[in-house]
Every structure is written in C-alpha cells, then in structure tokens.
Amino acid sequence: MYILLVLGILFYVLVSYYQLPLWLVLLAGIVLGLIFGKVFCRWVCPIGLFMEIMMNLIPNGKLAAMYQYHKLGCPIAWVEGWLNRWSVFKIRLDSASCKSCGVCDTKCYIVSIESKKFSLYKVGKENPGSSYTCSKCLQCIAACPNGSLSFKP
Numbered sequence: 001m002y003i004l005l006v007l008g009i010l011f012y013v014l015v016s017y018y019q020l021p022l023w024l025v026l027l028a029g030i031v032l033g034l035i036f037g038k039v040f041c042r043w044v045c046p047i048g049l050f051m052e053i054m055m056n057l058i059p060n061g062k063l064a065a066m067y068q069y070h071k072l073g074c075p076i077a078w079v080e081g082w083l084n085r086w087s088v089f090k091i092r093l094d095s096a097s098c099k100s101c102g103v104c105d106t107k108c109y110i111v112s113i114e115s116k117k118f119s120l121y122k123v124g125k126e127n128p129g130s131s132y133t134c135s136k137c138l139q140c141i142a143a144c145p146n147g148s149l150s151f152k153p
Helices: 002-016 022-036 046-057 062-071 075-083 103-107 109-113 139-143
Strands: 090-093 149-152
Touching: 002 046, 022 075, 103 109, 103 139, 139 149
Parallel strands: none
Antiparallel strands: 090 149
C-alpha cells in the first residue's frame, strides 16, 4: 500500500501541479497496459489508493465487487482491462510445483466473485489474471506457499 501511496501522490502532482495533459496520461496507461496489463488502477491511480484502503477494511468476498465500481468512468481502466489478455507480463502457474491447495484462489477477489468461471490452478478454468477486472494486485502470488505463481513475461 505504501508503493501505491507514493505513486498515487506523484501521479496527482504531475497531473495537477505540472498540468500533465490527460492524453499523455492515457498514452502512458496504454503503454503500461501493453507491458504489464491493468496495473494503473492498483499501483498508480490516486482513487485506487482509497479503494485499496476500503478493501483492506472489508473481508474478501462479494463486497469485493465494489472495488470495480470506481473504474467505470476511467478510460485507462477500460483500455488496460482490455489489454490484460495480450499484455507481455502475465500471472503464470508452474503446475509442476503447485500442490492444488487453493490458497491463491482464496486471495483473489475475482475468483471470490465469479468462482465458477475462474481459478488460478484448476484445469479448465480461466486464469483471472487475464480477466478484464484483474488489477494485478498480486496477492495470489504472495499467498502461494509453494511459489508456484509468478508475474513474468
């Protein structure tokens, strides 16, 4: 959360104090989206900081869906969400070291909302990291006790 705080304040200063043009911000969001996927909302956006604070105050589950609502009016969220499928960096599973414990799925707010469609480790399910709604919080990777998940090209 401290990284988000620093980057959010830096972004706010660049846009408001230095009057960085919004088209340049959108262009930067597109470039970030092509490389990392939907990282702007989670790691740079000042509004995302407040949503992260709220998410830490409520348990993971159906209430986590409210995290998505602040993104409805943001064109950067739309573009980066769409680019999640084609971004260079992805959340990847090393199935050889995975013990199918499911800890990663319990930490993922997307899986908690739509558990029938997504899973990080179950065969035949869609990877939530490629979903439009994934903001690359990387809590799934941090929670994996075997180190089976990674965020890499």
